Amino acid sequence: MSRPGFVLEVDERTPALLMHQGEGFRLEKLPMGSRVIYPPESLPGLRDVDEEIRKALAAPVGRPPLSELLYAGMRLTIVFDDLSLPLPQMQTPDIRQRVIEHVLEAAAAKGVDDVELIAGNALHRRMTPAELKRTVGDRVYRSFFPHHLKNHDAEDKENLKEIGHTRHGEVVEINRRAAESDLIVYVNITLTPMSGGPKSVSVGLASYRSLKHHHNVQTLRNSKSFNDPPNSAMHHSYNRMAALLAENVNVFQIETTVNNDMFPKQMDFLNKREWEWNLKDQAAFLAVRRANELVPPAKRRQIWHRTAAPYGITGVNAGAPEDVHPITLKNVLRQQLTEVNGPSDIGIWGLPYICPYNVNSIMNPILVMSLSLGYLFNMYQNQPIVRPGGVAIFYHPVPNEFHSVHHPSYIDFFEEVLAETTDPVAIETKFEEQFATDPWYIHLYRNSYAYHGVHPLYMWYWGAHALEHLGDVIFVGGDRKTTERMGFRSASTLQDALEMARERVGSSPTITYQHTPPIAMADVR
């Protein structure tokens, strides 16, 4: 039995606690009385995943069995979550591969021969052939790539189709092939409560025109949090779009969830609670830390990105998106949710080396912002772990480093836009259209491996709610110039950071450390 989530109160017996800090980690002694939020222990994985997939396809919720939806002469489009999920990447075979293989077998059995596979990458960069192959597996890749296994292209006007408008006037426009298929099978991995369900097709296959209705400052500021769909304006918009889609396209959604086994055996200490480290864990910690420090930076990055997670699969559920997703969410929360008693003056997070947009890439400063103030700050239900006007302290070096192929518009955004303003509304008003419609960025998104021009702005909006809520943001170990450009502060140690935070929260603040990854979601009562 896995133990539930847990809030530790730091006392004199508490050891130094593990803190992720980019492509490294450290042990940090937190002040006495600090609270530490741990997620529930990793749940056991399903023993026979293939059997679970078969069962899910044969007995879906809100849809007939998959085999009954398949027939010769039909157009079948299989869409799958892209490289941004899960984090870190999972050890192969990827669950998407396993699900897709089952779907293809069923399709073949029914004589379906018009099958296309599409990565639901929305405005993310295209997946490389190697990345596609890793996700769908060798066999599928060899049979379908390149003509029938593709990335979605949100700028291919010919191959987009407007489905209609929601009652709020939101345009729903998705991939034409998918829209004109008799059946869309969506294969997802729901890593956080934010993703999956109504989001899958409406976002993964959408165009900028359609995305701008929910990917904006106003919506993000009213998504409290965006990991709590009932209280997320963003999800309300997804729901409206998904409802419209349901009237027009037939989606068979297959959702999967993973447990919290995010680091491989040799780094198992990263999955554990510190006071339970055995001698082997302690030795491993020292060995890994030392090796990590010794290796040259480029190599270090490569090693981290090649380190795949030995996730266990905690659920495979299929059916109508609106019926499957609640089951999926339950599975996610079962693994991630920990109840916390009220917010504190200061929230602390250690930022890992990865976020959804730097897989096999570089975590640039904008991504650091979106990981910290976007993803991690929003890992809550009810209220943030920091009180309004409180201080967020993050651990990350925030180097001024960008991947020139993956993030070209990010560089311009950092150098030009942030030099002028860091206010999300001002940025949206003055710069969004420029970045979204710039032909060069569009060219690089379509033909190279670049994120869409507008993507860095979305990343900034992702932090808009936190920016409004917090009194100060401090990066321990952060590059001073880079953090300043973004409107934040840097401190060399936690002591310094707490000293800097004093003007906002006084000299004896309450402190909560949200210990993640593995992912912990706080239910703040």
Added chain:
Amino acid sequence: MKQVALEYHRSVGRYLAGRAITGTRLGGRAAGSVAAGLAPLRVVQRPDPTLPASGWTRVRPLLSGICGSDLGLLTGRNSPYLASLVSMPFVPGHEVVGETLDELDGLPRGSRVVLDSVLGCVTRGLTPCASCAAGKHGRCDNITTGHLAPGIQTGYCADTGGGWSRQFVAHRTQLHAVPDELTDEAAVLVEPLACAIHAVRRADVPTDATVLVIGAGTVGLLTVLALRAFTKAGPIMVIAKHARQRERARELGATEVIGSDRALRTLRRKTGGFVVKPEIGEEFLLGGADVSFDCTSGSGLTTATRATKAGGTVVMAGMPNTDVDLTPVWFRELTIVGGYASSGEDFPDAISLAQDAPLGGYVDAVYSLRRWSEAIQHATSAGRLGSMKVVFNPRLD
């Protein structure tokens, strides 16, 4: 009578040493002190220059500027092309405001004047060549003949002396009376302003054209001023290295000021188009400015050819001294326009523009001739030090 002057004396050894050091990457930064140390310049007591003919006057410089081309000369970075167009030894200094010491037609003795330094046919006692006759004395073909020693301008000619002294000689046609309202500090900027106006007029900038000005030293800033005064240019983007230059450029009418480190990327964002990164060599734009002015005396021309859109114009406003890959000129069908010195109404227009323009504080470093080494050092690092124009005041001890 003998007088104090700074004299340029060519020394092949020093020339090569200066070029070798300042030509390197590292040397660029240290160029100031190195240049000063190696500069083939010395303080001399030399006889006052004599009046070569009637129509000439002696001039006592009040202020005399240090120009980029002077620095190029001293650091050995100027092209050897120019070497045969000067006569040794000479006294540099062609940006001058001074006082006349002799009575001339329409210019009474004691007049405050600025110098149009070009030494064309009339100053050489020759029947004007076609260019001179057309008022384009900058294009004169006779700068090596006549009754003066060779020299493209005062400041490069053995017979006239130059501004970096207590006295030189000038022909009536070279002198323009300065209105009382114009301070010496503003007047010493008239010559470079006239050149900037000339360069701008050479370009024939279309209405609403997007203009790129590369470099924000004196030439670059005065080019911005001239563009706003004499053309209907649209947005003017200025590539400036230093903070003070950026402020100045904005004051004079620049629409956008771009740092030099990622100029092409920023320019692309403003003008559209694509950035292309060749496997070897610098990035370039498919797109860019309609007209670019190279106001550096270095790498600016490469940037200009790579940042100007197809069919556009590149104006060489600064004296070039580097090799440039001309492939973009061919491929983008660029027009390259040279802009040397001034002609026609450029000087009178510069005098009136200097009266209205916000040029206060441009001259912020004044040296005596004896402190020439510090002056050269200061001028070489002027941008970094926040200075615009370093000048000599030869009356100081």
